[in-house]
Amino acid sequence: xxxILQQTLNALQLGSIYALIALGYTMVYGILTMINxxxxxxFMVGAFFCFIAATFLKLPFVPTLLVSMAGVALLGVLIERxxxxxxxxxxxVSAIITxxxxxxxxxxxxxxxxxxxxxxxxxxxxxxxxxxxITISSLQVIIILLSLVLxxxxxxxxxxxxxxxxxxxxxxDKTIVPLMGVPxxxxxxxxxxxxxxxxxxxxxxxxxxxxxxxxxxxxxxxxKAFIAAVVGGIGNIxxxxxxxxxxxxxxxxxAAFLPSTYRDFVSFTLxxxxxxxxxxxxxxxxxxQKV
Amino acid sequence: MKKxxxxxxxxxxxxxxxxxxxxxxxxxxxxIQVGGIGELTxxxxxxxxxxxxxxxxxxxxxxxxxxxxxxxxxxxxxxxIEDNAGKADQSASAAQKLxxxxxxxxxxxxxxxxxxxxxxxxxxxxxxxxxTPWSTNPKTTLDxxxxxxxxxxxxxxFIDPFQGRVVAKFALDNLQAKKAAVLYDVASDYxxxxxxxxxxxxxxxxxxxxxxxxxxxxxxxxxxQLTKIKDTQPDVIFLPNYYNEVPLQVQQAHRLGLNTPFLxxxxxxxxxxxxxCGSDCxxxxxxxxxxxxxxxxxxxxxxxxxxxxxxxxPDDVAALTYDAFGLLWMALQNAGKVDRQAVRDAxxxxxxxxxxxxxxxxxxGSGDPIKSAVILxxxxxxxxxxxxxxx
Numbered sequence: 001x002x003x004i005l006q007q008t009l010n011a012l013q014l015g016s017i018y019a020l021i022a023l024g025y026t027m028v029y030g031i032l033t034m035i036n037x038x039x040x041x042x043f044m045v046g047a048f049f050c051f052i053a054a055t056f057l058k059l060p061f062v063p064t065l066l067v068s069m070a071g072v073a074l075l076g077v078l079i080e081r082x083x084x085x086x087x088x089x090x091x092x093v094s095a096i097i098t099x100x101x102x103x104x105x106x107x108x109x110x111x112x113x114x115x116x117x118x119x120x121x122x123x124x125x126x127x128x129x130x131x132x133x134i135t136i137s138s139l140q141v142i143i144i145l146l147s148l149v150l151x152x153x154x155x156x157x158x159x160x161x162x163x164x165x166x167x168x169x170x171x172x173d174k175t176i177v178p179l180m181g182v183p184x185x186x187x188x189x190x191x192x193x194x195x196x197x198x199x200x201x202x203x204x205x206x207x208x209x210x211x212x213x214x215x216x217x218x219x220x221x222x223x224k225a226f227i228a229a230v231v232g233g234i235g236n237i238x239x240x241x242x243x244x245x246x247x248x249x250x251x252x253x254x255a256a257f258l259p260s261t262y263r264d265f266v267s268f269t270l271x272x273x274x275x276x277x278x279x280x281x282x283x284x285x286x287x288x289q290k291v
Numbered sequence: 292m293k294k295x296x297x298x299x300x301x302x303x304x305x306x307x308x309x310x311x312x313x314x315x316x317x318x319x320x321x322x323i324q325v326g327g328i329g330e331l332t333x334x335x336x337x338x339x340x341x342x343x344x345x346x347x348x349x350x351x352x353x354x355x356x357x358x359x360x361x362x363x364x365x366x367x368x369x370x371x372i373e374d375n376a377g378k379a380d381q382s383a384s385a386a387q388k389l390x391x392x393x394x395x396x397x398x399x400x401x402x403x404x405x406x407x408x409x410x411x412x413x414x415x416x417x418x419x420x421x422x423t424p425w426s427t428n429p430k431t432t433l434d435x436x437x438x439x440x441x442x443x444x445x446x447x448x449f450i451d452p453f454q455g456r457v458v459a460k461f462a463l464d465n466l467q468a469k470k471a472a473v474l475y476d477v478a479s480d481y482x483x484x485x486x487x488x489x490x491x492x493x494x495x496x497x498x499x500x501x502x503x504x505x506x507x508x509x510x511x512x513x514x515x516q517l518t519k520i521k522d523t524q525p526d527v528i529f530l531p532n533y534y535n536e537v538p539l540q541v542q543q544a545h546r547l548g549l550n551t552p553f554l555x556x557x558x559x560x561x562x563x564x565x566x567x568c569g570s571d572c573x574x575x576x577x578x579x580x581x582x583x584x585x586x587x588x589x590x591x592x593x594x595x596x597x598x599x600x601x602x603x604x605p606d607d608v609a610a611l612t613y614d615a616f617g618l619l620w621m622a623l624q625n626a627g628k629v630d631r632q633a634v635r636d637a638x639x640x641x642x643x644x645x646x647x648x649x650x651x652x653x654x655x656g657s658g659d660p661i662k663s664a665v666i667l668x669x670x671x672x673x674x675x676x677x678x679x680x681x682x
Contacts, residue, residue, distance in 0.1 A: 115336045216334070
């Protein structure tokens with residue numbers, strides 16, 4: 001029992017990171033029906049901003065987090081403006097290839113800056129509590145709580161504010177809604193800023209939990225978070241959160257109860273089976289093609 | 292009879308053409324072309340950097356002294372280093388390029404087994420000597436089809452069965468640990484090989500491996516496996532993984548309240564381990580090739596020259612790379628001519644080479660040198676000699 005609870009805690013930590021990154025994929029998809037494959041690499045840039053802020057500027061945790069989120073949000077807006085906006089009317093394949101290209105650019109740009117794995121300083125004092133045989137660390141508590149707070153804020157923003165309403169309207173119809181006075185480009189920029197900013201928050205927390213960072217760290221976790229977004233129903237914000245936690249839970253539990261060699265094999269088979277029964281994801285709805 | 296004469300004349304003509312073209316094909320008759328393949332970028336760039344430093348130093352020493360004397364003639368050495376970008380396919384293509392385009396007499400590198408094995412296949416089929424400084428997996432020098440030693444592949448380090456045995460014995464005898472757990476990268480030849488050899492020796496000698504857990508390259512979250520390991524209550528945990536992953540594993544174990552001693556293998560031996568690990572790796576042990584703090588005169592000379600040139604202490608990759616070049620110089624001199632086949636034959640018969648990392652000997656056509664290992668301990672942020680282990 002203690003063992004299961006301990007593994008659940010591990011799963012919550014991993015799942016909240018996946019969920020935060022998955023949100024970035026799902027928000028961009030929701031508004032542009034485009035998959036931003038550079039998102040995993042923006043997560044990596046977030047980790048590097050955290051490293052720079054903590055090592056060279058010697059900032060404590062909260063300012064580091066804000067610097068990283070703001071920096072990557074700006075970068076996300078810039079990438080949308082320079083790389084994706086000119087292609088908005090082009091076939092969707094062009095936009096996806098551009099996104100892959102942007103990702104490779106970010107990896108190699110960071111590679112020039114630092115080919116060596118870097119060590120991120122410990123910004124949060126490492127305290128472990130043992131309660132009834134379960135070991136909880138201060139980092140785990142902060143990662144899980146902070147992710148939940150960010151997700152609740154996002155949910156509030158999307159459902160209860162004017163900006164959120166505009167986002168939902170644009171995701172419903174990109175042609176008619178701007179005619180009613182909704183500033184299309186501004187709303188898309190805001191969506192990119194929020195999505196990539198959340199990715200940077202995930203990158204910051206990830207680099208504190210796993211403090212060895214390198215330019216390729218975003219690739220694998222980016223794919224996994226994308227899968228989490230698809231499992232939850234891509235385009236659906238609550239779906240991305242659920243998908244992230246499900247992926248974290250499945251990965252940890254498979255490694256916990258089966259030989260760890262089978263982890264990826266079994267966990268992704270399970271997710272594929274889930275998609276057979278719910279092809280649009282857990283909360284996704286089929287989008288009728290307009291003629 | 293006529294046919295025989297015809298054949299003879301064709302062969303003779305071919306010989307003439309080849310011998311006429313042979314020297315002219317190279318850029319200059321007084322230069323020996325040597326190739327290097329290193330992990331300059333990719334996931335273990337610290338290994339590539341040490342390799343490059345030591346290789347350039349070894350070549351510069353020879354050239355500064357007027358060249359290498361082979362068969363009564365002075366030759367300058369020209370070194371071409373290719374980057375394999377931490378990829379298996381690029382290692383193979385780099386070997387191909389060095390052999391066909393640069394016309395090298397021998398190749399030094401790559402270092403990690405997962406890159407050295409593909410490169411060694413190319414060298415073997417092209418009949419060019421390849422000496423890997425740091426690849427300890429048996430498959431590097433062993434032909435997978437015939438189970439015979441490869442003819443053209445050599446190394447400057449010991450092999451994993453030996454290393455696995457050394458660490459297993461150390462855990463049993465010195466640490467008195469009866470229950471061990473292993474966590475290793477199942478997608479990497481080196482890690483997988485050494486984990487299996489450790490398990491085998493440990494169990495043969497009365498120990499019990501209570502957990503044998505895996506992950507794949509680039510994983511950062513090991514909490515599931517470590518929680519599982521914690522549940523089996525081991526006395527010691529063996530992590531035969533690279534220096535960029537070990538710190539994460541140790542730190543996560545500490546956060547989960549796992550405080551047993553940790554053991555490692557020679558992949559720990561980069562100064563980056565201490566930089567990335569901080570105080571978390573303090574007091575742990577690993578097996579490796581040489582101890583810089585109890586060096587022989589040969590080693591001291593190398594360590595001082597390296598420090599003067601690069602402002603940092605040489606790690607095991609640097610020392611082994613230097614030895615690999617030393618072996619090549621000796622083979623060239625013993626061969627007495629700059630010829631791929633002659634160099635291979637001379638190398639296979641080196642009776643005794645006094646290197647930085649100890650005395651080496653090649654025997655029975657095998658590319659694996661007979662040499663000893665050391666156990667180092669991480670102490671006050673440095674690697675300190677702890678014990679010797681002989682073959």
